[in-house]
Amino acid sequence: MNTAENIAENIEDTNMHKIIPFPSPLRIHEDKTLRNNSPVGYRIFKDKLFKCLVIILSILSFLPLLLVLFHITKNGISVINWGFLTELPLPIGEKGGGVFNSIIGSLILIILSSIISIPLGISAGIYLAEKNKGRIANIINLCIVVLQGTPSIVIGIITYIWVVAPLGGFSALSGGIALSIMMLPVIIKSTEETLKLIPYHLKEASLALGVPYYKTILKVILPTGLSGILTGILLSVARITGETAPLLFTAFGNQFLNYNILKPIDSLPYRIFYYAMSPYPEWHTFAWGASFILVMIVLSFNLIARGISAKWKVQF
Amino acid sequence: MESPILSVENFSAFFGENQILRDISINTSPNKVTALMGPSGCGKTTLIRCINRMHELIPGARVSGKIYLKKQDIYMMEPIVLRRKIGMVFQKPNPFPMMSIYDNVIAGYKLNGIKLKKDESDSIVERSLRNAALWNEVKDSLHRKGTFLSGGQQQRLCIARALAMNPEILLLDEPTSALDPKSTAHIEELIVELKQNVTMLLVTHNIAQAARVSDFTAFIYLGELIEFGPTEKMFTVPKDKRTEEYLTGKFG
Ligand SMILES: Nc1ncnc2c1ncn2[C@@H]1O[C@H](COP(=O)(O)OP(=O)(O)O)[C@@H](O)[C@H]1O
Numbered sequence: 001m002n003t004a005e006n007i008a009e010n011i012e013d014t015n016m017h018k019i020i021p022f023p024s025p026l027r028i029h030e031d032k033t034l035r036n037n038s039p040v041g042y043r044i045f046k047d048k049l050f051k052c053l054v055i056i057l058s059i060l061s062f063l064p065l066l067l068v069l070f071h072i073t074k075n076g077i078s079v080i081n082w083g084f085l086t087e088l089p090l091p092i093g094e095k096g097g098g099v100f101n102s103i104i105g106s107l108i109l110i111i112l113s114s115i116i117s118i119p120l121g122i123s124a125g126i127y128l129a130e131k132n133k134g135r136i137a138n139i140i141n142l143c144i145v146v147l148q149g150t151p152s153i154v155i156g157i158i159t160y161i162w163v164v165a166p167l168g169g170f171s172a173l174s175g176g177i178a179l180s181i182m183m184l185p186v187i188i189k190s191t192e193e194t195l196k197l198i199p200y201h202l203k204e205a206s207l208a209l210g211v212p213y214y215k216t217i218l219k220v221i222l223p224t225g226l227s228g229i230l231t232g233i234l235l236s237v238a239r240i241t242g243e244t245a246p247l248l249f250t251a252f253g254n255q256f257l258n259y260n261i262l263k264p265i266d267s268l269p270y271r272i273f274y275y276a277m278s279p280y281p282e283w284h285t286f287a288w289g290a291s292f293i294l295v296m297i298v299l300s301f302n303l304i305a306r307g308i309s310a311k312w313k314v315q316f
Numbered sequence: 317m318e319s320p321i322l323s324v325e326n327f328s329a330f331f332g333e334n335q336i337l338r339d340i341s342i343n344t345s346p347n348k349v350t351a352l353m354g355p356s357g358c359g360k361t362t363l364i365r366c367i368n369r370m371h372e373l374i375p376g377a378r379v380s381g382k383i384y385l386k387k388q389d390i391y392m393m394e395p396i397v398l399r400r401k402i403g404m405v406f407q408k409p410n411p412f413p414m415m416s417i418y419d420n421v422i423a424g425y426k427l428n429g430i431k432l433k434k435d436e437s438d439s440i441v442e443r444s445l446r447n448a449a450l451w452n453e454v455k456d457s458l459h460r461k462g463t464f465l466s467g468g469q470q471q472r473l474c475i476a477r478a479l480a481m482n483p484e485i486l487l488l489d490e491p492t493s494a495l496d497p498k499s500t501a502h503i504e505e506l507i508v509e510l511k512q513n514v515t516m517l518l519v520t521h522n523i524a525q526a527a528r529v530s531d532f533t534a535f536i537y538l539g540e541l542i543e544f545g546p547t548e549k550m551f552t553v554p555k556d557k558r559t560e561e562y563l564t565g566k567f568g
């Protein structure tokens with residue numbers, strides 16, 4: 001059934017996927033891929049089937065996320081009230097109480113780990129973007145790969161040996177250090193990728209004005225890449241906010257409000273772990289409430305990151 | 317003859333083992349436009365990047381010979397000091413995307429940490445933008461980002477940015493090759509007007525452009541200076557056969 005129409009149809013169909021060089025009428029008959037005799041209707045059906053499959057599978061992958069969010073909201077939102085956000089935990093049996101110490105603890109841990117990892121991460125990112133060949137760059141790249149693959153509990157243990165043991169006890173500082181180790185690879189990579197996308201001619205424009213190299217990096221390259229770098233930082237913060245394992249060996253936990261970074265400090269994931277493992281149903285509902293707060297915090301970091309990368313995008 | 321602003325003497329440039337420029341000697345007279353003309357790849361960009369010492373930023377790049385800016389050997393100067401005295405406009409307009417139009421014009425001061433009083437910087441911005449024939453178009457949107465401008469306006473902004481530093485000489489590397497004909501005409505007019513204030517070295521592969529705006533022309537071919545002299549003379553009675561062939565479009 002090689003009607004002219006059929007051939008035309010065939011050409012169009014194949015063209016969508018790859019460009020055939022000069023399909024002269026003679027060569028069409030020779031080309032095997034074009035001598036497809038299946039009826040048009042069948043191919044349209046295959047096309048539709050494929051589209052349906054893709055849609056169904058993507059919904060399926062989305063479903064667990066929706067279920068998790070739904071479950072946490074359902075169980076968690078009823079626990080949330082002003083007291084839950086602003087009061088300290090009470091002993092079991094007493095009504096009320098909240099997770100104020102964990103929220104503050106999580107914030108302090110985020111601040112500590114950011115103070116440590118942001119300068120280091122951005123510097124390493126600049127180095128990689130500027131000099132991505134050479135020994136040091138290779139070593140940094142290797143370290144990043146290893147760090148990214150290291151389980152967080154291992155990072156917790158290492159920090160325990162290196163920081164907690166010498167300091168003589170659990171502390172917020174050691175927790176911040178453990179988390180900063182987890183943030184580093186994300187910040188380094190996102191800084192590097194962002195800076196590599198900045199066109200070379202911007203750097204030249206600055207150098208040609210007699211601006212020294214280091215000022216060119218600090219005043220031209222970094223500000224131009226600011227939104228990308230900030231996005232990377234926020235995503236890394238979102239990533240570590242929910243980390244529990246490294247904190248078990250470092251910040252530990254604290255049922256009292258603590259602002260001293262050399263003392264143990266509480267955090268939302270630790271509190272969730274602690275409550276969920278307890279035998280008391282009332283504490284279980286608290287765990288849901290804390291989970292809800294944690295998910296909301298992480299979600300808002302992610303949304304802010306998206307907002308920044310969309311709004312502050314620099315046009316070249 | 318007046319003493320030249322810039323003189324290039326027996327100058328050669330290399331990328332690793334490749335010799336790009338061979339024994340070039342050129343002078344630029346004050347308040348004149350000198351055009352560097354030649355087919356793509358002949359080394360025009362390399363030559364002007366040597367003049368503000370951007371060439372040496374590329375690993376493996378090296379030079380021999382001398383270049384003097386107002387009798388001072390540029391290879392004895394600090395590159396940073398030299399580059400502040402030499403304005404450069406690139407092939408592709410490259411205003412700083414995170415800066416406003418205003419800040420772009422005084423970027424040379426801001427980025428170098430040179431403090432200016434408000435009225436000083438205001439007057440530098442206005443004067444530079446007027447000289448770059450951009451003032452009337454942007455005077456009401458000085459605090460918008462420079463990247464909102466059209467390509468031709470962006471290029472004039474880059475010229476204003478270079479002029480703001482009061483350069484001894486302005487290097488223009490095919491400033492119109494990324495622009496439409498109307499913007500090109502606008503920039504060419506501007507170059508002719510700017511002659512009163514500044515000496516220019518204009519790279520172009522466009523013969524007509526060299527004829528329209530330059531006072532002197534240097535024809536470079538395969539890294540060699542074939543001919544250098546007053547534009548009118550070269551375009552009417554070229555001395556070298558290769559110049560004649562290039563001008564009549566036999567190659568290039
Ligand atoms: N970064 C570089 N490394 C090595 N060779 C280069 C580099 N840039 C340019 N060249 C070579 O130098 C020669 C001259 O280039 P260029 O000065 O850009 O020419 P033009 O500006 O006249 O078109 C070309 O042959 C080009 O291949």
Ligand SMILES: [Mg+2]
Nearest residue numbers: 360361362490
């Ligand atoms: Mg060029």
